[in-house]
Amino acid sequence: MIMPRGQQLLLPANPWFIWGSLITALALNMLQNMGLWGRAAWAPDLVAVVLVFWAIHQPQRVGVGTAFLLGLAMDVHQSALLGQHALAYSALSFLAIGIHRRILWFSVPSQAAQVLPLFVSAHLLVVALRLLGGDIFPGWTVLLAPAIEALLWPVVTLLLLLPQRQAPDRDANRPL
Template identity: 85%
Template sequence: MMMPRGQQLLLPANPWFIWGSLITALALNMLQNMGLWGRAAWLPDLLALILVFWAIHQPQRVGVGAAFLLGLAMDVHQSALLGQHALAYSALSFLAIGIHRRILWFSVPSQALQLLPLFAAAHALTLIIRLLTGEYFPGWSVVLSPLIETLLWPAVSVLLLLPQRQAPDRDDNRPL
């Protein structure tokens, strides 16, 4: 597969970094839910964002199974219906893996716009499950969450690709 012009050749992703970022996102989600706002509907789902990133950039290492297990961990933490987040994260990961080859050809802002429907679908799936089980409607602020996740995509892309952009051995005479 040819790379688009001007795109930098990346080093392979370190599996420890991939799984460390996923565990960190899980911990941040858990802290965010216990924090000042509680489980506010407008708060972004950082774990979903990192899952989509790695499902697009490393689909061989982070797949639907990992998304399902991390979703179960979120369900247990939030005392939600067991499988609610697992289903949403699995569907999100499946859709991200389905578009991973196409989406990498676009610039990062264009990627963010194309991922907005995925984030919205995951939140809609979670909301539908909550409403079907008799929970309350969290309000229209739930619409802000996918928008915030979309706005966070460029920052997450730069941050998580930073270790892969470094040359393994610094050399002033080598262009890569």
């Protein structure tokens, strides 16, 4: 594959790092729901951001099955309608895998603008499932969550690509 101009050649992603980042995002999501601001409608879904990142950068390792399992874990944690996060994360992962070849050609801010509709659709799907289950409308602040997630995209990209940007063998004469 031809690399886009100015893009750095990356090392292969370590599977332990991928799974560790997904589990860390799940733990941070759970802590955020329990303590910081509770289940605020505007709170960003960190699992969704990290899941989309890895579905775009490593679609052969993180796919719809992974998204489904993470969604079930979130459903059990939130005592929510079983399957609502699983369906939303699965759809999110499917859409991210569908655009993974195209999105990598853009700069990181442009990528954030392109993943924003994915986050909006996932949140709308969760709200629709909650409304069908008999819950009340959470308010229009639910539209802030996808915007915050899109704003987190550059930070997540920087943090999760950092191990892949390091040289495998450090040498003063051969920078990577």
